[in-house]
Amino acid sequence: MAVNALAIPEIGPLVSDGLSRSPRSLPPKLFYDAAGSALFDRITELPEYYLTRTERAILQSHAPEMIATAGKALEVVELGAGSASKTDILLDAVLRRQLRCRYCPIDVSPEALALAEKRLRAALPALRVRPVVADYTNGLVLPSRNGHRRLALYLGSSIGNFDPADAIAVLRKLRRHMRSGDALLLGTDLAKSKSVLLPAYDDAQGVTAAFNKNMLVRLNRELGANFDLDRFRHVAVWNARESRIEMHLESTARRTVTIPAIGLTVEFERGERIHTENSYKYTAAAVDAMLGESGFRRERTWSDERGWFAVHLARA
């Protein structure tokens, strides 16, 4: 596998910084070790987690139109590709319009990229897969352009895991690797009733709870911490003012946790929370503002019948 690796930062400083703050927090990028990525894949199959299947259905219904709108002679890059399970639909539509296509999936997980590469090479032999193991939030490394128009994919509402200012910073970094006329397909979850949103982030089988607690499993294993997993509970809340779902880990008792690898001791009060993730839910106006501030203009939007999820084509 030809992987162009960019150093993935050590987790120690991130953990030390987040747990020393008030309120305490841990960055969502810590979710995605091999176990966390596998749990996330399970989340995407849950009955309550409508995001993945709704976005997939939108892509299945409109991929040829999306690709035709993006333009001719495309090369494709994908931020946070993961296992790229929905990308085939778009790549297949590209390869119906051109003989070959270079596809550059970028992700922090080498395991997920290796799986994606193997599957895509078998399914779409005309595709030139060039995976990049990188944390695209720390700077984007891409192979130089091959003369084609660039189509960037940023699917799954992953943009929603960034606060508004950070989301704009990520999109601006991407914009620097694009020329005027290049296209971005951006998937965003949309604001809706909390009776739909909350179960999507607190499912009956407890997979999302395990995904959230996997952060603590990681700190125990990688940093020698002594978090007692039975004494932290998964909490999902809808913050209407910020239009976001928040995930937290709440200590059910007063306790002291030590993290030897970073020389940190943390005293938790009963009920004290570690904020682990935000997942923003957008309106059309919020998407326009975010894209506009990042150097893109929204050209078209495709959505599902219920208006739960949207895929936007934006022009650089």
Ligand code: AVI
């Ligand atoms: C990856 N990201 C878009 C997911 C989301 O819905 O915000 C992560 C996730 N967190 C809990 N469930 C899924």
